Amino acid sequence: MLVGKRLLAIKRYDTAADMYSGIGHYEEAARCFIIAEDFDKARDIVKSIQHTEIANKLRVLVENEQTKLLQQRGNIKGMSKVDKNKAINMIVEEGNWIKALDMAKKAGTLSEILLKYTMKLTEEGNFEQAVKMFSLYGSPTEPSFMSIYKTLCVEVLAECKDLEIYDARIMMKNLIEGIYEKKSKIYKEFERYYTILQLLFLKSLCKGKRLTTLYAKISISLLRYTNEHFMKLVSHVNKKVGLIWLLFFLNRYLDLADAIEDPEGGVAALGDTADFEGTDIPVYDIPLPENNFTSENEREKLKDWVLQVSQDRKVEQNFSFCGCENCGSQMYVASLKCFNCNNGYEPCLITGYPVFRKTQVTCSNCYKLANKEDWNQFLAANSACPWCSSIQSQEY
Ligand SMILES: [Zn+2]
Numbered sequence: 275m276l277v278g279k280r281l282l283a284i285k286r287y288d289t290a291a292d293m294y295s296g297i298g299h300y301e302e303a304a305r306c307f308i309i310a311e312d313f314d315k316a317r318d319i320v321k322s323i324q325h326t327e328i329a330n331k332l333r334v335l336v337e338n339e340q341t342k343l344l345q346q347r348g349n350i351k352g353m354s355k356v357d358k359n360k361a362i363n364m365i366v367e368e369g370n371w372i373k374a375l376d377m378a379k380k381a382g383t384l385s386e387i388l389l390k391y392t393m394k395l396t397e398e399g400n401f402e403q404a405v406k407m408f409s410l411y412g413s414p415t416e417p418s419f420m421s422i423y424k425t426l427c428v429e430v431l432a433e434c435k436d437l438e439i440y441d442a443r444i445m446m447k448n449l450i451e452g453i454y455e456k457k458s459k460i461y462k463e464f465e466r467y468y469t470i471l472q473l474l475f476l477k478s479l480c481k482g483k484r485l486t487t488l489y490a491k492i493s494i495s496l497l498r499y500t501n502e503h504f505m506k507l508v509s510h511v512n513k514k515v516g517l518i519w520l521l522f523f524l525n526r527y528l529d530l531a532d533a534i535e536d537p538e539g540g541v542a543a544l545g546d547t548a549d550f551e552g553t554d555i556p557v558y559d560i561p562l563p564e565n566n567f568t569s570e571n572e573r574e575k576l577k578d579w580v581l582q583v584s585q586d587r588k589v590e591q592n593f594s595f596c597g598c599e600n601c602g603s604q605m606y607v608a609s610l611k612c613f614n615c616n617n618g619y620e621p622c623l624i625t626g627y628p629v630f631r632k633t634q635v636t637c638s639n640c641y642k643l644a645n646k647e648d649w650n651q652f653l654a655a656n657s658a659c660p661w662c663s664s665i666q667s668q669e670y
């Protein structure tokens with residue numbers, strides 16, 4: 275209509291719209307305000323239409339035109355008033371993930387953005403930031419997240435950086451608390467990762483507070499879960515603590531180090547695993563790292579030290595044992611299972627060692643068990659249970 279076009283050309287949008295709606299041309303009327311970028315007035319036109327089908331069609335048109343314009347202009351504030359999800363996606367495209375996550379949290383679409391971001395970070399190899407995000411925004415239990423959690427656990431455990439362990443542990447705690455089916459395979463798998471992360475966290479906590487005995491015990495418990503830990507153990511264990519243990523592990527470590535240097539000859543030396551019988555430390559199918567983390571020079575010094583101490587003190591190089599509470603036979607002191615009667619033990623919440631009935635204490639909040647001596651030693655330097663963070667006191 276010529277008059278309408280002329281009115282639009284001279285920017286008299288209201289008059290043009292009035293004219294169109296007066297003769298029942300609602301779409302044209304609405305378009306006048308779309309051109310004017312006055313979407314509230316365009317919506318008023320839609321509201322005045324009695325024919326539902328036409329009204330619905332026009333409502334969609336106005337909305338689409340408005341979001342198209344906001345997108346073109348990069349107007350996030352305007353977009354967030356009209357379409358929160360589109361606004362969040364615009365923020366994502368700008369790379370401002372934290373802002374996007376905070377907005378998504380308010381809009382109830384956190385999972386979607388968290389998945390996108392952590393997936394991106396994981397693909398880029400930025401595991402530290404990925405676990406941090408889960409520790410801050412929670413660990414959704416949707417199946418699409420599971421492979422990310424798994425990758426992150428494997429990567430964090432490979433590097434064992436304190437900061438990553440701290441965040442990964444919170445990530446796994448929230449996850450296993452959120453998984454409803456406690457008997458599922460996935461729950462068991464993640465619970466195991468959580469236990470390892472928790473022990474590593476406790477280890478560094480005890481190191482910081484100079485709780486050397488607890489630190490050594492935790493290190494030994496960790497051997498149950500990972501052979502690679504042998505490699506790191508030796509450099510950390512305080513030489514004053516548990517000499518028999520230290521010599522034993524040093525010998526084992528030096529064997530492993532030889533096997534890494536000389537895969538053909540060295541692996542044969544690893545064949546002798548008799549010392550590990552009756553323990554729950556895995557000895558077969560050990561995935562060896564490609565390189566040693568100690569230099570040849572350092573290993574030579576270690577070898578000399580082992581030799582010297584062994585000769586000086588006539589230390590017997592075997593494991594410490596204790597009596598099984600069920601059958602009375604001797605069992606490896608850090609084993610969670612008696613290999614004679616198959617009796618199982620709960621791990622101490624501080625050290626991971628088996629908890630015995632006669633020394634057992636319980637956290638009054640999370641009901642996890644501990645051996646009294648270790649519990650008291652830990653609480654002498656810390657005020658809270660390391661699993662549930664509730665304030666606890668020593669027991670006598
Ligand atoms: Zn037994």
Ligand SMILES: [Zn+2]
Pocket residue numbers: 637638639640641642659660661662663664
């Ligand atoms: Zn607790």
